[in-house]
Amino acid sequence: MGDSVPKWAAGAFYGPVLSQTDLYLLNTELELNPILANANSDFHLVFNLITGQTGGFNPDARDRDLPFTAKEEPATLPRVQQLIIITEISPWCTIVKNERGVTMNDVCTAVWKDYTDHFVTDVEFGALPPRLQEQVKRMAAHNSQANAWAGYYATPPVAPNQYKRVDWLRERVFFEGLRKRDTYAVSRLGFKAPNIFVMDLVA
Numbered sequence: 001m002g003d004s005v006p007k008w009a010a011g012a013f014y015g016p017v018l019s020q021t022d023l024y025l026l027n028t029e030l031e032l033n034p035i036l037a038n039a040n041s042d043f044h045l046v047f048n049l050i051t052g053q054t055g056g057f058n059p060d061a062r063d064r065d066l067p068f069t070a071k072e073e074p075a076t077l078p079r080v081q082q083l084i085i086i087t088e089i090s091p092w093c094t095i096v097k098n099e100r101g102v103t104m105n106d107v108c109t110a111v112w113k114d115y116t117d118h119f120v121t122d123v124e125f126g127a128l129p130p131r132l133q134e135q136v137k138r139m140a141a142h143n144s145q146a147n148a149w150a151g152y153y154a155t156p157p158v159a160p161n162q163y164k165r166v167d168w169l170r171e172r173v174f175f176e177g178l179r180k181r182d183t184y185a186v187s188r189l190g191f192k193a194p195n196i197f198v199m200d201l202v203a
Helices: 020-026 104-117 122-126 130-151 182-189
Strands: 044-047 054-058 061-066 082-086 093-097 174-179 196-202
Touching: 044 104, 044 174, 082 104, 082 182, 093 104, 104 174, 182 196
Parallel strands: 082 196
Antiparallel strands: 044 054, 054 061, 082 093, 174 196
């Protein structure tokens, strides 16, 4: 790789993309893109799991919104075909795939779709304490109303009787960052791997 190419530049400037098998055989530590790790001093990613919108700001100049121009950068180095994302505030596991190497845009799109395309099952909802069930119901009504306003419906929407995974998150619908936590991965999934990351979410 030449000196002129930035380390995290988008494109195929790097070695081979590692498969899941490669990862296990090589036991390679993955370096997470600083933006996903919330460790970039110039750009803080703002990613809303309800709308899927992405943008950002410079922590030293919070009054100006910045476009998310690094979408096509690799999510990790070495690049991998698959990332597994779990979070402490939901029971689901998001698998992000790209044969040519997972990008940051792949991560955002997969997480957004996983939480907005899928509904909470009756069993999952029943496992929540009553107080949290009420909060999920309120959040579902709020989210569906927000979507209705976005679509300019003339009549107010009916409160949903099915809840999306994003409703389960209640007010914590903004991506904060990914981090490695092998002990948590083992407790959740029964195994650890270099490409399992824990997602932190904030209100």
